[in-house]
Amino acid sequence: MGDDRERVADHRAPKESERSSTVFQGAKTAMRVDWLRMPGTDGEEVVPREYMEHPGASAALALDTDNRVLLLNQYRHATGHWLWELPAGVRDQEGEPPVRTAQRELSEEAGYRAEHWHQLADFFPSAGFSTERIHVFLARGLTELTEAEIGFERVHEEADMPMAWLPLEEARTAVLQGRLRNGATVIGILAAAAAAGDGFASLLPATEEVFAQ
Template sequence: MANHTRPVEDETTGAFAKVADAPESWPVERSEERYRGAKCSMRTDWVEMPGAHGQGRAVAARDYMDHPGASAIVALDSRGRVLLQRQYRHPTQHTLWELPAGLIDGDGEGPLATARRELVEEASLRAATWHRLPDFYPSTGFSNERIHVFLARDLTEVPEEEIDFVREHEETDLASEWLPLPEAVRAVMEGRLHNGATVIGILAAHAASQDGFVSLPVASDD
């Protein structure tokens, strides 16, 4: 009987290795800001496209949200529980259970610095150990938003007097729960959680836990 099993090395270092996203930018004939809000703006770019059937270049308008990006944190305590917080999200008309997260909007602040700040502000926690989980673009046809996801462990509580932040609006109604990581995975697979960073972060953290997180890269803002 023929053996149709592919060698493992072919999948990790051979032909499949070329399947990886890569930076690329097509020429933009002109660009126009349509709207600017507190968190993001809307732009139209007129992008040079390949012409159909060898007919030369074409120009097409592409509308998108220009977004600063965000960081999300899988905060895992010493008992293997992940922190989730319930927050009202008006565009979805839902309250959603989410990871602590926030915009990368501080002066000169990178993704990891944002994650550290948000963990203090939203959860009153600091972490001694930080690793990177997969980052992602939540809506590639509509926005340039990129969400960076981190695993935070070795947690300690931050005294209230050390927190220089006042919660307002939706954040005043935050509720928190600590779920064992397998239970958080169950909530994802049963369709009870819908926030993209939360789904990706929980599943990635669970996959990384299988080898005790040793394969995860250490997080840095370099």
């Protein structure tokens, strides 16, 4: 058997569209249809592919000195659930690097600043029908901020978000038992639990690169 370690890695190589149209335009997302030339039963054929355009999001997995994860309980209307989540938000500021979004959300949603940031996870949550890409960063060396330092008014869903601190190993168990179901939270906690094995030494420092690959 061959060694596939070098070959197995995602790469960007978009197919060229025959034509495209926007069928819905919202405040932060849009629905598009691209027509692509694909192999068919009798040669090539042009077929539609529908997908949501999304600016992407970033999340912060904040660990305190006792190795506890900071979680926020937020209402998500699309699911009808109150979900325990990492501080996170949409990358809706033009050109903002993913780590800056995570830093901003940790401050605005949870009221904390972190001294040390590392890359933890980078994934497409719904690659079959959405361009959304989520970056999760490990945040350590936490400092609680005053309201004046935060400088952000929480409204709508963010106005009522209870906070909890859960030991990392207990958070991992909660994921495996199906008690936590938010995608970025599940992936972030499992990645952090795995990285904790070597004291997070294998993680790369977070940079302000825009991750175009």
